[in-house]
Amino acid sequence: MFDTMTITKIVGGFCGTLLVFLLGAWLAESIFHPHVAYHDGERVQGFIIEVAEEETGPVEEVSEEELIAQFQEAFAAADPAAGEREFRPCAACHSLVAGENRTGPYLAGVVGREVDTAQGFNYSGALERVVDVWTPEHLNFFIENPSGYTPGTSMNFRGIRDLQARANLIAYLATIQ
Structure with missing residues (x-):
C-alpha cells in the first residue's frame, strides 16, 4: 500500500511545514519582540525616542472680560450664511422649527430666550444653575464646551473650538425666530 517514496514524501511534507512554521515564528519574533534598551543605567523594554524639550513660558490666563470682548469683536464681524453651514451638525439633534423638539430642544428664537423654556422638552436642570438667559455671550461659552460650561448637562x-465659527453660528441662530 505505502512504498518507501510515499512515506518519504509524507515525512518531507511534515518537515517542510514544520520548517515554514519555525521560520515564521522566528520572523515574527524578530519583528514584534520588545527591544531592550537602557535608560539612565536601567534596563527598559521598548524604544527610547529622544525629544528636544521646548521651552514654554507660563500659560497666560485670559480673564472672562477679555474673552467676552474677543467674542463681541468676532460677533460683530459674524457671517450668518457661514453660521448656517456651522449649524448642519447641530441639525442632527436640534430643529429650527418652534415646538419641534428632537434629541435636543428646538433652537428657534434661542438667542435672548430664557434657559430651559423650550416647550415640551425635558431638561436636565444643569443649565439653570449656570445661566438665566441665552445671550450671545452665554451661547458662545456653552457651544465652546457644553459639558465644561454646564457640568451635568445631558x-x-x-463643542466648537473656533471663535469665529461659534460667532457665525450664533449670528445665524439670532436670525431664526
Missing part, C-alpha cells in the same frame, strides 16, 4: 457634544 448634551453630548464636544
Whole structure:
C-alpha cells in the first residue's frame, strides 16, 4: 500500500511545514519582540525616542472680560450664511422649527430666550444653575464646551473650538425666530 517514496514524501511534507512554521515564528519574533534598551543605567523594554524639550513660558490666563470682548469683536464681524453651514451638525439633534423638539430642544428664537423654556422638552436642570438667559455671550461659552460650561448637562457634544465659527453660528441662530 505505502512504498518507501510515499512515506518519504509524507515525512518531507511534515518537515517542510514544520520548517515554514519555525521560520515564521522566528520572523515574527524578530519583528514584534520588545527591544531592550537602557535608560539612565536601567534596563527598559521598548524604544527610547529622544525629544528636544521646548521651552514654554507660563500659560497666560485670559480673564472672562477679555474673552467676552474677543467674542463681541468676532460677533460683530459674524457671517450668518457661514453660521448656517456651522449649524448642519447641530441639525442632527436640534430643529429650527418652534415646538419641534428632537434629541435636543428646538433652537428657534434661542438667542435672548430664557434657559430651559423650550416647550415640551425635558431638561436636565444643569443649565439653570449656570445661566438665566441665552445671550450671545452665554451661547458662545456653552457651544465652546457644553459639558465644561454646564457640568451635568445631558448634551453630548464636544463643542466648537473656533471663535469665529461659534460667532457665525450664533449670528445665524439670532436670525431664526
